[in-house]
Amino acid sequence: MKSFLFFTFFISNVVLAQEVYQTPEDFLKETFQNTVPEPRLLWLIGERQKVAEQILGHKSNALRIRYWKLGEKSAWILDEVGKDEPITTGVVINQNKIEQLNVLIFRESRGWEVKYPFFTDQFKEIQLKPDFNLDKTIDGISGATLSVKALQKVARLALYLHQQTALEKP
């Protein structure tokens, strides 16, 4: 009977346990101080697609990337898999430098330490080198190597895409 009760309790408590640290909506409101601009679309085609693939190390599933831009500031909400599950990350770029990088939703079973500011703050003020690498070294976290790599890719991609928005129609 006890086993049955435990089992019932166990099953009834299996819930959607993805960790939402900040909703994308809240991230955008915080970034643009409640005046969130209309989203725009950036096409991932041609040379852009090749560079994105180079940065990610795999083909992107998206043909278009949604972004929000006001003046020189742009915001990106990007998914990248660490090992098994996508990590949703918000990146704010201002004048080609990372202003903020936040882990919004974490779904992996390991490597969740990347959510901490001691890790994400390292990305602030970082820029993209001509070879599409970051211009500063990011210190890793033991046991979270794949999550760290995923966030580095996202940072590089957001910086690159921000540069590309300058070529788009205003």
Place this chain on the structure above:
Amino acid sequence: MVFLKKKSFKISLLSAAILASAQVSADSNPSTQKILELIDAQQREINALKAQLQQTEQQTEQKVEAVSSILEKQQNNSPAWTNNSRFGGYGEIHYNNLQNDGAKGDLKEIDFHRFVLYFGHRFNDAIRFHSEIEYEHSLIGEGKPGEVELEQAYVDFDLNPNLTIRGGLFILPIGIINETHEPNVFYGVERNPIENKIIPTTWWEGGVNVMGKIPTVAGLQYDLALHSGLAVPKDNYTIRSGRQKVASAKANNLATTARLKYTGIKGLELATSLYYQNDISQELDPKAGSGLLWEVHADYQIQNIRIKGLYAQWKLDGEGPKATGKDKQYGWYIEPSYKISEQMGVFARYNEWDNGAAAGKESRYRQYDIGINYWAHPNVVIKADYQYQKGSAGSDLYKGFNLGLGYQFF
């Protein structure tokens, strides 16, 4: 007179012609009003064309949107069976060139040590499956060196963001290498000897693991597992030989593993684990008793410098282990490393272990390693190292160099 009449007639004709011409010219020039009307008509035409163009653009956008959505959906879902499933793997090939004056002689061989494929599936956001199948030493069969092993096959159930229950066949949360052992994440062609002779990596068992985070202390997490245990052979009480690999494993005595891990400071991992089993022989050896493993490690990285250190110790109760001096077995290592660039890093490591520390005679081994890793890609590594072992006279002591190539994909 006639001449004058003719002249007068010509002048009259000329005048009439000029007047007529002037009249015609005045009739062919449109008035300002007409010009404005013409412009207005043209403007209406332009506006109509603009509207048509805008409509065409909108229709094109709608068509592109529809086609893009289908393409993206196909990319995300293709092939359909891979939806919510993940596939990956890792592997490593080694070349050992080691001299040994002991009984086993030199070790000079090339071995595809590990070829691992993993497969995972997400049933929903709260229930996930993960598995790994490993081929060791390339060739399997009677008298062949290889094995096929099911190294992981478990289901995770997330009860809430801070609590997960894992059931199935899983790797024990002990040490540094045991859980994270892909070749591109550690230095050295071969794994360190402590996490081989003392902690028998890769070490997996079948059972249940409760994994949680302590919300009040950032970076603090725990594991508490109940699972199958070792069946250490009575002749030598060698821990590594006691792994049953969850293959019709004797379960007269289950074992418990607990770990506390802290990663709340940038670049730091601190962890300690305990493994306890009431009878280390699964009640097959009356002279054997309980087994207790205690392990502690630290891994600290600051910029390009990293240092790892681990200590592990077994305490085996019972007359049998005591009589052979195997009742205490311990080992430790320290490994500083330096990342010269994103692609290259160097390391040194001192290792010390003793699988018969209570025997009353020198049975301690020491191993010195230096080496280099070159990452051709973040997931592809080429390794080279030199090792030098010291120990009691007559024992097998390997000295020489190792080369390796490893990869991981997912």
